[in-house]
Amino acid sequence: MTGPLLKIEHLEVRYGDLIGVSDVSLEVPEGSIVALLGSNGGGKTTVLNAIAGLIPAYSGSILFFGQEIGGQSAFAVVRKGLALSPEGWRLFVQQSVENNLKLGATPLGDKARAAALLERVYEIFPQLAERRSQRAGTMSGGERQMLAVGRALMSDPRLLMLDEPSLGLAPAVVEKMYETFERLHKAGLTILLAEQSIELALEVSDFATVLQVGRSVLSGTAAALANDPQVQRAYLGTG
Template sequence: MSPPLLKISHLEVRYGDLIGVADVSLEVPKGAVVALLGSNGAGKTTVLNAVAGIATASGGTVEFKGENIAGQPAYAIVRKGLALSPEGWRLFAQQSVENNLLLGATPLADRARIPRLLDRAYTVFPRLAERRLQRAGTMSGGERQMLAVARALMSEPELLLLDEPSLGLAPAIVDVMYDSFSALHKDGQTILLAEQSVDLALETADYAYVLQVGRTVLKGPAKEMLDNPDVQRIYLGVE
């Protein structure tokens, strides 16, 4: 069996005296979609931020392609082949859709790849092609979420990190987003997906981990987790 693309071992993240993540371990095989589940405050965002270099690991390791990247700056990590689509979008609101996408391609050493990557972004999210000259700040929440994901794809990452992509979106837009993730998966894109929507994530993922108060408490194949009452009742507080 080949080693995982991403391997997190006993990750700990502290903010002063506060513990954001206490003990998280997980693996993401190449070509897989792995869901990171948990209620609000469970530590999902902190884990993704630690992988992306936005949060600093206080302990443990974050290995990407066998290299421990924990503690490296975000600009160095994205150049290694990871990209984060953050919760809350963090777009350049006064810039056009296309300019936001071009900013996502900043880490690329080979600028000749940019036209192909733009075409890919517009193919994955056709609505962005229709709005390529529109300012990002004037778009709907669903369109901004599409743009945040497409911007992350512009660096052509081996591993795409998605933080709460369905949060606050209308059901029809959520369906569009997840159809796009499934298409990316079929094309071989590796994805680590943090979600509060359990059924949605598990229907898309190959494997899943559940966090509770900053710790990995349950893991297994996504199809098995769909039928696991502990996921709903104990760890997510859903009856």
């Protein structure tokens, strides 16, 4: 494959007459972690949902492995190797941990792989293995975040999208989650990470794109964005 694993050009998403994002472009090289940064309401979740096929793009292109996936269903997108761990987890709270995980394997073409993927998730998140029979709705916030990520991993993605994985979690839990993300990355997984926690995201990422009011206004290496005081003040509200 030549070019980035994921490439978005001039993405626009509308909710009726309301514009969710107006002009977003970004690239995710294979084997990288890319941070999608911006304040609450800047459009990060809208971009991830459009990539995942949960909402339609109004205009622009979304290329995955060089093929247009904009307009395809969420089921079709995840079967291509792209999975989303959504903000707020969106678990089946009355179902057990294991049933939630197994639902994540639904898109697999080869269902025989589900058992091995389940054991892999349990190795990554031992707490889920200990609570495999527990109802998802009775778990802590940190455990629910683990379960949401584990469910996404059950489709064996090439690209994992994480929407606000630190939101509402205690600092110690966030640190542990990010250590897990780095291990997954070192094992070969490409990650697109939407975060309000800017310093945390830039620390683990290779590249970053900044959104402001539904537009991508800046892209570059994470190190460059983290070390430029003017960028921090103008676009990220820090520094």
